[in-house]
Amino acid sequence: FSYNPYCWVKECCNNDYIPGDINTLRQTLNERVYGQHLVQTVVEAITAHWNPKYKAPKALTLSFHGWPGSGKNYVSKFIAESLYKLGTKSRFVHHFIGRIHFPLIGETSKYKEELYSWLKSNVTYCPRQLFIFDEVDKMPPGVLDGIKPMIDYRDMVDGADYTKAIFIFLSNTGSYLINEYYEKMWNKGKNREELQLSDLKRGFYRSDNIKSNLIDHYIPFLPMQEKHVIECIKDEFRQRDVLFPNPIHIRQVLDFIEWGPDSSKLFSKTGCKRISSKVMILVAKHYPDDNKKSEL
Ligand SMILES: Nc1ncnc2c1ncn2[C@@H]1O[C@H](COP(=O)(O)OP(=O)(O)OP(=O)(O)O)[C@@H](O)[C@H]1O
Structure with a gap:
């Protein structure tokens, strides 16, 4: 355990508090999340992202899409719990909700500025941060423009290094497309597990709040049967x-x-x-x- 007495009582930016337990994540997603075989991509993406050997060139950006109640928040919670000892209570895990934190269109530039400095001060203190943006489709368009430089391919932005941060964006965008596609598959007698990430990717590109080339992985959540x-x-x-x-x-x-x-x-x-x-x-x-x- 840490030799710094401060870390005995307070959460510190070290491996004790940020164990990054990928095996637990893999197992939990396997056992507790039903009907979402494509979420295993998340495990592979995070494994590579936090492995120093691979030298991540940018922050990891994951975009979860799907019908309400299909597991987007649920999976995000498991990610937080396996990467951080204090899980969603960790001060390195941040959860923003579109309609609660960014309710007013007229305040877009204020939100943008506040978000930028909030993210910057957190990442400067500890690079391994998890930022979850829920209800991205219900945020005023433009709020997330402010964070584009932070999720782009750059070593340093304004003195801060974002390459170890993880951003997860959750929305219902594209859920009709996902459901329709899956219903067609089902009508043809195909298995749910035959659906591949590439089958749905094009649809997300068209309807995105963030520039799609900055999203590393789109994860569709299939409707629950x-x-x-x-x-x-x-x-x-x-x-x-x-x-x-x-x-x-x-x-x-x-x-x-x-x-x-x-x-x-x-x-x-x-x-x-x-x-x-x-x-x-x-x-x-x-x-x-x-x-x-x-x-x-
Ligand atoms: N795929 C799943 N496997 C197991 N339990 C699930 C799954 N999806 C949802 N649940 C259960 O339903 C609850 C609500 O799901 P969750 O909050 O993840 O929905 P969501 O996809 O984030 O919906 P919304 O788009 O409305 O935010 C979860 O806390 C969990 O108990």
Whole structure:
């Protein structure tokens, strides 16, 4: 552990606090994220990015696209938790939300300036920062222009080195395109896992908030089908100590979910969102504390 007593009590910019545990990330994404085989690209990208051998030429920029409730925030949380000892509570992990942090179009230049100096002071203190921008599609256009020099191919920008930073942009942009493409595949009887990154890339280029040549990896999140939602429901029961929920109760949660599109009713319109409140009610009603672990 660190010899600096300050670091015994406060988070420091060192390997103890930033272990960059890629193996845990790989395993967690494999085991806990359902139906998103393409997210493994993230593991490869981060492995290469933080390996000094490869000398990253720029900050790593990942752009997650997809339907609500398909796992974009969920995966970002796992990235933060495996790279930083304090996870999302780390002072090196920053989460900006479009509608909350940048609500007003008229304030665009102010946001741009503030964002620039905020990012700069953080990266100057510790280069291994994680910046997550959620709801990118709901930010006033132009806010992210201010950070372009920081994610471009440059060793130093204004005295700061951004090449070890990671930027993740989350949005629903392109989700109709992803869903339509996947529905067509499904109609042809193809497997979900046959979908490749390259199949969808062109669509993202057209509808992007940031200059597409500065994004290193576009990750499409596929819409959630019934079998994935069932897994999410079981997770919610497990979190409340119900290891073997009654299938009738799983069905009751499924019945609350709306399915679309009209042509196939293949996907949950809310992905795996809004499940927990339903599960909570069922657990309170049907699983008294003393027999939670067994099937009722
Ligand atoms: N692919 C998935 N595998 C397992 N659980 C998932 C998955 N997608 C979503 N969930 C569950 O649903 C919750 C909500 O998902 P999440 O917040 O990641 O959605 P999102 O894609 O970020 O949606 P939005 O576009 O509305 O921000 C997660 O906290 C998780 O519990």
